Amino acid sequence: MTTRTGPQTYPGASQAHRYQGKFGGDDMEVNVVVLHTTEGRTLPDYGGGASAPTLTCVPDFAARRLKWWQHFDIDTSARALLNLAGGVETNTNNVCQLEMVGTCDPATRAKWLKAGLVQDKDFIYWPQAPDWALRDVAEFLAWMHTKHSVPLSGPSKWPAYPTSYANGGGQRMNDAAWNAFRGVCGHMHVDENSHGDPGALDFAKLLAFAKEAAGAPSTPVVEAKYEPFPGAAWFRKNPRSAIVTALGKRLVAVGCSAYEDGPGPQWTEADRKSYARWQRKLGYTGAAADGWPGATSWAALKVPNV
Known part of the structure; x- marks a missing residue:
């Protein structure tokens, strides 16, 4: 060879x-x-x-x-x-x-x-x-x-x-x-x-x-639209991030808000309760609808890139 x-x-x-x-x-x-x-x-x-x-x-x-x-x-x-x-x-x-x-x-x-x-x-x-x-x-x-x-x-x-x-x-x-x-x-x-x-x-x-x-033929580039899933463990650390704000706004937009104020950048119990509503809307029940985000439900929510 x-x-x-x-x-x-x-x-x-x-x-x-x-x-x-x-x-x-x-x-x-x-x-x-x-x-x-x-x-x-x-x-x-x-x-x-x-x-x-x-x-x-x-x-x-x-x-x-x-x-x-x-x-x-x-x-x-x-x-x-x-x-x-x-x-x-x-x-x-x-x-x-x-x-x-x-x-x-x-x-x-x-x-x-x-x-x-x-x-x-x-x-x-x-x-x-x-x-x-x-x-x-x-x-x-x-x-x-x-x-x-x-x-x-x-x-x-x-x-x-x-x-x-x-x-x-x-x-x-x-x-x-x-x-x-x-x-x-x-x-x-x-x-x-x-x-x-x-x-x-x-x-x-x-x-x-x-x-x-x-110099080779190419296909049009499409900009990424949505925020990648940051991982389940990330949310359990009570993060403060623009990602949390973007998530909350999407939850409000899809009719799953449990917020009295906000949403804002700090992950709170209101975010978790709102996300639980989203999970139930997707058909999840029990422990699968506990409000802690997972990769599949996150992808379905289509949180915009921040």
């Missing part, structure tokens, strides 16, 4: 954190890009490189660009995927891996916001990534398409985290699908793995930007 036929370094990527000399790797002919999120705000150490991807991109908010670090050659296997003994190959299955600094976890987003951090200024929440960040990732995908023939296509299912963990959204490939796959996917799709990143990434928009950058 022919290997390493394209350029091996991504233009502009820093080579200051290379791990190939320490860990080696297998020669490949890449035909897949796997997208990860680091779940942090800075360039990781990756255990000294023991779990490093091919590249990492870190947001430079002042410049509204991503900074790039390359850890392995494009056609050399990286180390960020789980690979079980006796099963399919993962890291060495012609895969280039990109870690995107930021989070896909609504609970992490909520924690950072509560700590006073500002989304798109101090961190990226990748399901709501700003266009400049998506375009920089798209430029990389376009380069991988033109220089390494990676198809600008991928799975249709990109469920939100934590539904995406393991195979909660039915998105993960089995052995045969993984071995046959060519294109762009998330860690959430890779066989033998359980991680759910990068969550509800706007993959349609990302591909549209990539095709535009590559």
Whole structure:
């Protein structure tokens, strides 16, 4: 099999954190890009490189660009995927891996916001990534398409985290699908793995930007309209957020208000009682209509993006 036929370094990527000399790797002919999120705000150490991807991109908010670090050659296997003994190959299955600094976890987003951090200024929440960040990732995908023939296509299912963990959204490939796959996917799709990143990434928009950058035909980009489900545990922490206000306004709009005042940004018993009315309106009963939001009822409510 022919290997390493394209350029091996991504233009502009820093080579200051290379791990190939320490860990080696297998020669490949890449035909897949796997997208990860680091779940942090800075360039990781990756255990000294023991779990490093091919590249990492870190947001430079002042410049509204991503900074790039390359850890392995494009056609050399990286180390960020789980690979079980006796099963399919993962890291060495012609895969280039990109870690995107930021989070896909609504609970992490909520924690950072509560700590006073500002989304798109101090961190990226990748399901709501700003266009400049998506375009920089798209430029990389376009380069991988033109220089390494990676198809600008991928799975249709990109469920939100934590539904995406393991195979909660039915998105993960089995052995045969993984071995046959060519294109762009998330860690959430890779066989033998359980991680759910990068969550509800706007993959349609990302591909549209990539095709535009590559000069390929694209489809119109549709802006995301609705707020991703922040997770059941988030509400039990009595959050204060614009998301709560948007939720309350939707509950009023659908005739499920139990508010005497508001709604407002602080989660209160009035929000829970209002949401319970919404759950009963959907046909839920008993403990399933206790007022604590779940992913299915949240999606049905269509809370606008904030």
